[in-house]
Amino acid sequence: MKAVILAGGYGKRLRPLTTEKPKPLIEIAKKPILAIQFEWLKNHGINEVILCVGFLKEKIIEYVGNGRRFGMRVGYAVEEEPLGTGGALLNSELLLKGEERFVVLNGDVITDLDISRLVDRLNKPIGTIALVPLRSTYGVVMINDKGEITEFKEKPILKDFWINAGVYCLNHTIFRYLPEKGDIEATTFPKLAEEKKLGAVKYATCFWRAIDVQKDIEEAEKDLSIRKSKI
Secondary structure, X not given: OEEEEEEOOOOHHHOOOOOOOOHHHOEEOOEEHHHHHHHHHHHOOOOEEEEEEOOOHHHHHHHHOOOXXXXXXXXXXXXXXOOHHHHHHHOOHHHHOOOOEEEEEEOOEEEXXXXXXXXXXXXXXXXXXXXXXEEOOOOEEEEOOOOOEEEEEOOOEEEEEEEEEEEEEEEHHHHHOOOOOOOOOOOHHHHHHHOOOEEEEXXXXXXXXXXXXXXXXXXXXXXXHHHHHHO
């Protein structure tokens, strides 16, 4: 099975860090996001990757090359202009010829979720989406029936609410639904949801972080440090 990493975005919310460095090469605990993703994919038996690249693509290609030093085989689907996540995936279609199913992930996600659960869920659906619990961006104040404060919770996990983790398992039919330009989350997935052709897998306890702003880097490094100390 192959994986596609959507790595062509500008990373505007991470500027100035991404002015001269593409977001997938931003370091978390002294290791680029892409290198962390490669390790995770290899741990799940995936050693062939297609990188959808656009902004500062030359730096990604220079860093990754053919993927050999990471123990991976890497090909490139190059965007000459911004295509969005849906258009970028469509641009990789020829490189996925003959692949009945494949994994797709955003180039800013760090996780240890079990890919096999997504693959196993992909039967009738055209795609399965990994879901993770929503983390509050604020601290939460708990009160009792008397109006007394009982506890302060710092940015708790909101277990009743689930968000798209940016990791998918898709079959080749997906290409019929992809736009030439546009994001898969805004165009393709709503259409598939209407047709009941999307499945979901909930990951209640996995490690997951999306690196959108500079504070995410600090929090991801802290979380990784805590996680390693428990192993």
